[in-house]
Amino acid sequence: MTDAILKNYAKLVAVSGVNVQKGQPIIIAADISAAKFARLVQEACFDAGASDVFMNWRDEVSARTHYLKAADEIFDQFPDWLVQRAKHYDDKGVGYVMIYSDNPDNLNGVDPDRIKRFAKISREKTTETAALRMSNKLRWTICAVPSPSWAKKIFPDLDECAAVEKLWERILKASRADGPDPIAEWKAHRESFVKRVDYLNEAQFDKLRFKNSLGTDLVLGMPKEHIWKGGGSVDKDGLYFHPNMPTEEIYTAPDANRADGKVVASLPLSYQGSLIDGIEIDFKDGKAVSYKAKEGDAVLKSIVEMDEGSARLGEVALVPNASPINQMKTLFYNTLYDENASCHLALGKAYPTSIVGGAEMSLEELAKRGVNHSLTHVDFMFGTEDMCIWGIDADGNETLIFENGEYKF
Amino acid sequence: MTDAILKNYAKLVAVSGVNVQKGQPIIIAADISAAKFARLVQEACFDAGASDVFMNWRDEVSARTHYLKAADEIFDQFPDWLVQRAKHYDDKGVGYVMIYSDNPDNLNGVDPDRIKRFAKISREKTTETAALRMSNKLRWTICAVPSPSWAKKIFPDLDECAAVEKLWERILKASRADGPDPIAEWKAHRESFVKRVDYLNEAQFDKLRFKNSLGTDLVLGMPKEHIWKGGGSVDKDGLYFHPNMPTEEIYTAPDANRADGKVVASLPLSYQGSLIDGIEIDFKDGKAVSYKAKEGDAVLKSIVEMDEGSARLGEVALVPNASPINQMKTLFYNTLYDENASCHLALGKAYPTSIVGGAEMSLEELAKRGVNHSLTHVDFMFGTEDMCIWGIDADGNETLIFENGEYKF
Numbered sequence: 027m028t029d030a031i032l033k034n035y036a037k038l039v040a041v042s043g044v045n046v047q048k049g050q051p052i053i054i055a056a057d058i059s060a061a062k063f064a065r066l067v068q069e070a071c072f073d074a075g076a077s078d079v080f081m082n083w084r085d086e087v088s089a090r091t092h093y094l095k096a097a098d099e100i101f102d103q104f105p106d107w108l109v110q111r112a113k114h115y116d117d118k119g120v121g122y123v124m125i126y127s128d129n130p131d132n133l134n135g136v137d138p139d140r141i142k143r144f145a146k147i148s149r150e151k152t153t154e155t156a157a158l159r160m161s162n163k164l165r166w167t168i169c170a171v172p173s174p175s176w177a178k179k180i181f182p183d184l185d186e187c188a189a190v191e192k193l194w195e196r197i198l199k200a201s202r203a204d205g206p207d208p209i210a211e212w213k214a215h216r217e218s219f220v221k222r223v224d225y226l227n228e229a230q231f232d233k234l235r236f237k238n239s240l241g242t243d244l245v246l247g248m249p250k251e252h253i254w255k256g257g258g259s260v261d262k263d264g265l266y267f268h269p270n271m272p273t274e275e276i277y278t279a280p281d282a283n284r285a286d287g288k289v290v291a292s293l294p295l296s297y298q299g300s301l302i303d304g305i306e307i308d309f310k311d312g313k314a315v316s317y318k319a320k321e322g323d324a325v326l327k328s329i330v331e332m333d334e335g336s337a338r339l340g341e342v343a344l345v346p347n348a349s350p351i352n353q354m355k356t357l358f359y360n361t362l363y364d365e366n367a368s369c370h371l372a373l374g375k376a377y378p379t380s381i382v383g384g385a386e387m388s389l390e391e392l393a394k395r396g397v398n399h400s401l402t403h404v405d406f407m408f409g410t411e412d413m414c415i416w417g418i419d420a421d422g423n424e425t426l427i428f429e430n431g432e433y434k435f
Numbered sequence: 436m437t438d439a440i441l442k443n444y445a446k447l448v449a450v451s452g453v454n455v456q457k458g459q460p461i462i463i464a465a466d467i468s469a470a471k472f473a474r475l476v477q478e479a480c481f482d483a484g485a486s487d488v489f490m491n492w493r494d495e496v497s498a499r500t501h502y503l504k505a506a507d508e509i510f511d512q513f514p515d516w517l518v519q520r521a522k523h524y525d526d527k528g529v530g531y532v533m534i535y536s537d538n539p540d541n542l543n544g545v546d547p548d549r550i551k552r553f554a555k556i557s558r559e560k561t562t563e564t565a566a567l568r569m570s571n572k573l574r575w576t577i578c579a580v581p582s583p584s585w586a587k588k589i590f591p592d593l594d595e596c597a598a599v600e601k602l603w604e605r606i607l608k609a610s611r612a613d614g615p616d617p618i619a620e621w622k623a624h625r626e627s628f629v630k631r632v633d634y635l636n637e638a639q640f641d642k643l644r645f646k647n648s649l650g651t652d653l654v655l656g657m658p659k660e661h662i663w664k665g666g667g668s669v670d671k672d673g674l675y676f677h678p679n680m681p682t683e684e685i686y687t688a689p690d691a692n693r694a695d696g697k698v699v700a701s702l703p704l705s706y707q708g709s710l711i712d713g714i715e716i717d718f719k720d721g722k723a724v725s726y727k728a729k730e731g732d733a734v735l736k737s738i739v740e741m742d743e744g745s746a747r748l749g750e751v752a753l754v755p756n757a758s759p760i761n762q763m764k765t766l767f768y769n770t771l772y773d774e775n776a777s778c779h780l781a782l783g784k785a786y787p788t789s790i791v792g793g794a795e796m797s798l799e800e801l802a803k804r805g806v807n808h809s810l811t812h813v814d815f816m817f818g819t820e821d822m823c824i825w826g827i828d829a830d831g832n833e834t835l836i837f838e839n840g841e842y843k844f
Contacts, residue, residue: 049506058467058492065497069504077506083467083492088474095478097458097486107520114516 027194035169035203036066038271040074042212043167044121045267048075051118055082056125063171064125071123080115086132090299093136101144104151112155121267122159122166129175130359133299141298142328149332149401161378161385162259165267168362170197179359200272200351200363212268219257223276225435226254229425231417234280234342236369238410240290244309245418246342247284249396251382254278262385274351274366277343279376281396285309285339292368293407296359300325305406312338314373329373335400340376345369347411347431361405369409369428374400436603444578444612445475447680449483451621452576453530454676457484460527464491465534472580473534480532489524495541499708502545510553513560521564530676531568531575538584539768542708550707551737558741558810569812570787570794571668574676577771579606588768609681609760609772621677628666632685634844635663638834640826643689643751645778647819649699653718654827655751656693658805660791663687671794683760683775686752688785690805694718694748701777702816705768709734714815721747723782738782744809750781750789756820756840770814778818778837783809 040046052071056064061083068079133141149156158164177189184192198204202211230252236244256276258268291305304320307330314337319326330337345352345368352367376398378384384392389399415428426434449455461480465473470492477488542550558565567573586598593601607613611620639661645653665685667677700714713729716739723746728735739746754761754777761776785807787793793801798808824837835843 058470058494061467061494061496065494065500068497068500072500072504078509079497079501079505081494081497083494085467085470085474085490085492087470088477088488088490091474091477091481092488095481096488100487105520105523107516107523110519111514111516114514 027191027198031198031204032063033066033070034208035198035201036063036070037073038201038203038208038212039067039123039167039169040070042209043169043268043271044071044123044165045265046071046074046076046121047265049077050075050121051078051080051115052076052121052123053080053082053115054123054125055084057127057173058083058085059173060125060127060171067123067125086129086299090132090136093133093140098140101140102147104144104147109151109155112152116155116158116164120164122164124166124168126168126170126360126362127173127176128296128299128360129173130179130296130301131299132175134301136299138300138324138328141300141325142332145298145328146332146401153401160375162261163385165261165265167268167271169201169271170360170362172197176360180356196354196356196358200354200366202272216257216266216268219276222433222435223254223256226276226427229417231425232420233284233418235416235418235424236289236408236413238413240292240408240410241306242289242408242410242413244285244287244289246339247281247312247396249279249281249381252278253380253382255379259379270362270366272351272363272366274349275343275345275370277341279380279397280339280342281312282335282338282340282376282393282398283312283396285312289371289408291406291408292410293357293364294321294359295364295404295406296361297322297325297329297404301359302326302406309339314338329402329404332374332402333400335398336374336402338373338398338400339371340374340398340400340403341370341372341405343370343405344415344428344433345409346428346433364407365405367409368407369413369415370405370407372403372405374398374402374404436600436607440607440613441472442475442479443617444607444610445472445479446482447610447612447617447621448476448532448576448578449479451618452578452677452680453480453532453574454674455480455483455485455530456674458486459484459530460487460489460524461485461530461532462489462491462524463532463534464493466536466582467492467494468582469534469536469580476532476534495538495708499541499545502542502549507549510549511556513553513556518560518564521561525564525567525573529573531573533575533577535577535579535769535771536582536585537705537708537769538582539588539705539710540708541584543710545708547709547733547737550709550734551741554707554737555741555810562810569784571670572794574670574674576677576680578610578680579769579771581606585769589765605763605765605767609763609775611681625666625675625677628685631842631844632663632665635685635836638826638828640834641829642693642827644825644827644833645698645817645822647822649701649817649819650697650715651699651817651819651822653694653696653698655748656690656721656805658688658690658790661687662789662791664788668788679771679775681760681772681775683758684752684754684779686750688789688806689748689751690721691744691747691749691785691802691807692721692805694721698780698817700815700817701819702766702773703730703768704773704813704815705770706731706734706738706813710768711735711815718748723747738811738813741783741811742809744807745783745811747782747807747809748780749783749785749807749809749812750779750814752779752814753824753837753842754778754818755837755842773816774814776818777816778822778824779814779816781812781814783807783811783813
């Protein structure tokens with residue numbers, strides 16, 4: 027990739043992604059293998075007026091060694107200084123940029139119990155900072171760049187250089203960052219969501235029914251005054267940002283207590299360095315009452331059983347077959363990409379902003395309204411080319427809103 | 436360099452350097468360009484029994500951008516979470532491994548005032564954690580690995596690969612890590628210092644006089660009950676460690692109030708990414724009363740004027756011409772290496788352990804005994820091939836202890 031294209035992508039992340047404001051501090055979290063691009067984002071953030079850019083480096087190679095070799099009690103500990111660090115920047119209104127380049131197989135063979143315990147304590151200790159982002163009080167964005175290990179996982183038959191180059195092409199195309207003016211393209215993209223989001227918000231279906239030939243047959247109850255969103259978010263001050271780049275989904279939270287039926291995942295899920303494939307879950311009254319995976323069953327169990335809310339749904343998202351990412355017919359082993367190729371659900375925490383006034387509600391009020399709470403939030407894909415979805419109103423009238431993987435409205 | 440040699444060097448750093456103990460946490464601070472070696476040290480620390488290894492990555496490229504582009508007030512701030520982080524690990528008895536690979540020119544052209552202000556606030560806020568290391572309460576070690584930018588600075592006529600390879604050879608030779616059993620070699624090296632250190636400690640000279648053809652003519656008063664050290668240190672529990680790898684010096688602290696005469700530096704000094712060359716300092720009653728540098732004069736000024744103690748001496752170290760690093764006739768632009776090629780002095784903080792009982796004394800008691808205090812500690816080299824040094828006792832009797840750059844005892 028040429029430097030000019032990478033600079034354009036970095037500027038897109040700073041401007042359209044996290045929308046850096048003058049005098050704002052920014053945190054960039056990146057693996058050291060993504061240093062070249064992370065530095066370009068740093069420059070772009072300063073150019074957009076950032077006062078300070080904290081580079082939060084991680085290294086997945088030494089992280090794997092840590093999981094394999096550290097003392098066992100370490101995985102039940104989350105140092106206070108990490109909480110204080112988050113608070114230090116959150117109090118200054120920081121913007122978060124997360125650059126993903128993860129090797130999907132990085133933690134293969136690591137004791138899933140260590141992953142589960144550390145994930146749990148981390149989420150418990152970072153509830154406060156995570157809530158600021160999930161309720162749009164702070165702006166944030168996630169984007170991706172290739173790493174050799176990730177690229178080789180997707181394109182195992184290519185040599186490393188060719189695989190990285192091909193993944194760059196896919197990423198830049200999917201992120202609408204390969205043209206001369208990505209920022210204008212994202213503005214147009216954002217606006218393209220408005221009509222569909224408005225339709226669903228006005229319809230206020232009481233239930234959605236999903237059915238396809240893979241075996242999914244699921245009815246989700248919808249909370250009163252639920253809000254569908256898509257094409258980006260708006261923070262508490264009215265500033266837009268794009269939490270995910272790319273984004274092709276229209277999403278909201280289903281009722282945590284009203285999911286019934288079966289869901290069969292259509293794509294494998296790469297979760298913290300482990301692959302989970304062949305997921306099937308049966309829901310009753312909102313709860314996953316039985317579940318299994320052909321591969322990574324123990325990791326799926328660690329997700330579902332993390333807490334009370336992790337066995338319930340926190341997100342439902344619609345993505346049409348026409349999504350440019352779906353059209354690539356590429357399994358990315360990366361949720362940011364794969365979830366934007368396919369209709370998906372998430373186990374765990376719902377965005378409080380999924381219902382009217384939700385950002386200001388207590389956890390108790392949200393629970394009463396059916397908005398799920400959990401320490402975790404894990405997306406998995408269940409969309410297919412023959413997916414059909416019906417909206418059902420309170421009187422039981424059905425409207426076909428999605429047919430053979432495409433919007434009907 | 437072969438993987439086997441690098442692994443041997445990494446093991447040396449873990450075992451002979453910081454001397455990892457079973458169940459001890461370790462912090463490894465490294466630039467991301469040194470990731471390959473830092474990961475080997477991480478493995479070696481775990482193999483030696485570390486409970487947890489925190490990888491503290493930095494990136495000098497984005498650090499330069501930060502110095503150039505961050506808001507001006509940032510350089511007067513040192514976030515509390517960094518203090519809390521140090522305390523978190525210090526309370527657990529952490530061992531520190533610092534891996535240097537710095538580009539000597541990294542901060543060229545950066546406003547020296549920004550460097551000075553941030554250095555000052557950093558040192559103020561890290562006094563407590565630094566004191567634990569300077570008084571040998573916590574074990575620590577500094578070692579080095581090549582980076583392309585550093586290697587090209589030393590060997591500008593070689594291509595990048597050849598320069599890195601040549602610097603690796605020098606580093607491994609200087610660090611006595613190129614043989615089959617570096618740990619045994621370091622044990623022998625440590626023991627070789629004993630006789631000379633004992634001689635100087637028994638002599639308890641009242642003054643030292645330094646003279647050479649470069650223009651140095653300096654008399655340093657020595658504190659009562661001063662302690663010369665060399666070949667490594669011993670922590671509060673009696674565990675050895677090597678703060679510097681390599682180490683060729685025998686050193687102690689001169690009296691902060693009794694330095695008189697002129698010192699002319701014999702090598703340039705690379706300080707936080709800036710080069711200072713052609714240093715000349717006149718001392719009177721321990722204080723630098725006039726000073727200049729042909730290059731980097733403003734940076735020298737920022738060091739000398741940081742606080743009251745930074746204009747006084749905190750270390751005097753003897754290094755013979757026979758030092759293998761001196762024999763390489765290579766200017767490393769790196770204090771860890773250059774100071775072990777040449778007799779040197781340090782402006783600023785003295786090691787409290789330089790006098791009997793010093794580790795347990797208050798700053799006031801130390802000051803009364805002539806042991807310097809400052810937020811900074813900056814070594815500079817003044818040894819030459821014709822350096823002569825006399826020890827002078829309280830009655831004025833002179834003993835030649837160093838002639839034409841070699842020990843006389």
